[in-house]
Amino acid sequence: MITLSYQSGQPIYEQIVEQIKIHVMKGYLKSGDVIPSVRKMALEIGVTPNTVAKAYQELERQKVIVTIPGKGTFIAEKTKVSVDKDKLKKIEGIIKGQLVELKLMGYSCEDAVKLVKKIYENL
Amino acid sequence: MITLSYQSGQPIYEQIVEQIKIHVMKGYLKSGDVIPSVRKMALEIGVTPNTVAKAYQELERQKVIVTIPGKGTFIAEKTKVSVDKDKLKKIEGIIKGQLVELKLMGYSCEDAVKLVKKIYENL
């Protein structure tokens, strides 16, 4: 369900968050589906429960999942995500940093766009 | 010359590195130009010399600048940057993370591409 990379530099909990979001986006996980408990998930992917808990907290904060105490954790109903200006700015900043690197590596605008398309379509 | 954001979470030294690279890319800084000494720059932007030194060392490692101890620091001659596979993978990973967020915010592939184009052209 989740595959982790310890070398990407990306925090483990973020990788969990991101991949669950992707699963939801792709439709592998739908509203109301149960997701494994913190402990089960921790065992499955070989990390400490702490890390999974942190990921779940973040997902809950983003209203992607809901935990019903005593029952379990479920995928939330789809809600329109409001476009948060601050968040968008942050995203742009991060992308900008990566585009700088690409440009220095000789990537033209078209090259970069092609790369982005490839990644997006693979989402 | 350099503007810092203490809220972005991005390390200061990385911000310095990135902005100098951008200045070079935009042509504001050319081969042979002197850049402020570690101390001067530190005073200007209000950080300790150590932090600036770390940024300069990173830039030197990437062959963007050349420092001659006792003389100063200069913009290096342009050299073709070899495409590092690992680095590219890392960049792709980061972009992927941001695209996920964008998609969740309702961005279509075209929207994302448009955003990327806008950012790239502003480089």
Added chain:
Amino acid sequence: MITLSYQSGQPIYEQIVEQIKIHVMKGYLKSGDVIPSVRKMALEIGVTPNTVAKAYQELERQKVIVTIPGKGTFIAEKTKVSVDKDKLKKIEGIIKGQLVELKLMGYSCEDAVKLVKKIYENL
């Protein structure tokens, strides 16, 4: 594990880097082995954690070790080191300087070669 010389003039962090590389080469440290945390190592050899951290970062840059923040630092899988032309030139320059000294001390080419062989075999 590490023995430092404060008289050689060689930076502490370089000595750490070099000795860990030697340990890896000699097989005392193998892929996957843990090396002491920055703080532990710092205590052991009596320097500040910062200096050890600098050494570790350099080793990571050279792909000798892999560090997983929050978990620890490990010896990386062996990877073929690509021959860097600039680096080779630098090495030749340094060796040249030492050979000049040796020649002035009366060392013939054979003497020098014998010395090099002795050092290499002791690696």
Added chain:
Amino acid sequence: MITLSYQSGQPIYEQIVEQIKIHVMKGYLKSGDVIPSVRKMALEIGVTPNTVAKAYQELERQKVIVTIPGKGTFIAEKTKVSVDKDKLKKIEGIIKGQLVELKLMGYSCEDAVKLVKKIYENL
């Protein structure tokens, strides 16, 4: 007479010292020959007189040259260089460091020896 590299990392004054020693070794400069004054040399090679002065001081300390106040600076008579144990150890240490790098780059003992021979013969 002297060619400098600002990128080798080797101090300028050391480069001057080394190259003059090489000239002497090769016989281009013989006992009693005059070498340019500090100022002349500084102009010729484009460094500050300070740097040349430092080099000359070092050469004098090593009895390679002698300055006769009011007359000029001359190549000293050849004197047998006594083998200084401390110095030898230092040289070995430096060579060792470079051999580590070479070994990591895949150089065998023979490769290293070949390199050393090439450099020595070019002295």
Added chain:
DNA sequence: GTGGTCTAGACCACG
């Protein structure tokens, strides 16, 4: 003046 190195101590995110 320059950059390079080191110390001492702090805060933070991550697991």
Added chain:
DNA sequence: GTGGTCTAGACCACT
């Protein structure tokens, strides 16, 4: 617990 970053201040070698 881990490593990453930053500050404040010091000393050194080099130009």
